[in-house]
Amino acid sequence: MSPKTAESGAKSGGRGRQLMTPSRIIVLLLAVLALIFIFENTRATRIRLLIPEVTMPLWMALLATGVIGALCGAYFMRRRS
Template sequence: MRVRTIAFLVLAALAIWFIAANTGSVTIRLWIPTVTLPLWIVLTVTLLVGIVLGVFLARRRARR
């Protein structure tokens, strides 16, 4: 197994643990509306947006 794969698995496990440990509710202001959501949902959406942006930028860089 490559070091890169092991590092990815460790980071993924830490991210899942961090998301699962934060279960309280937070209030988020989205310009006009204010939304109250569980923190784990906010963290999961943030993680997914980061993954999508990372994949997009990696593919764009690979095309050059």
């Protein structure tokens, strides 16, 4: 192996993308806490969206709101970059 090959291999190995960065760990922890909160609230509740009023489990309403928020956030972050 030539010196150039050995140097380039050492440089590229240390500069790859890390799988678990501190910010990803925090986001994962917040997502787990949000899911725990959602599934701890299981009682039925009345929800009104403009005119119709429906009765559904609170966890389903919270999960739907979270998914809609995540989709909106992903859409705006994709447009930004």
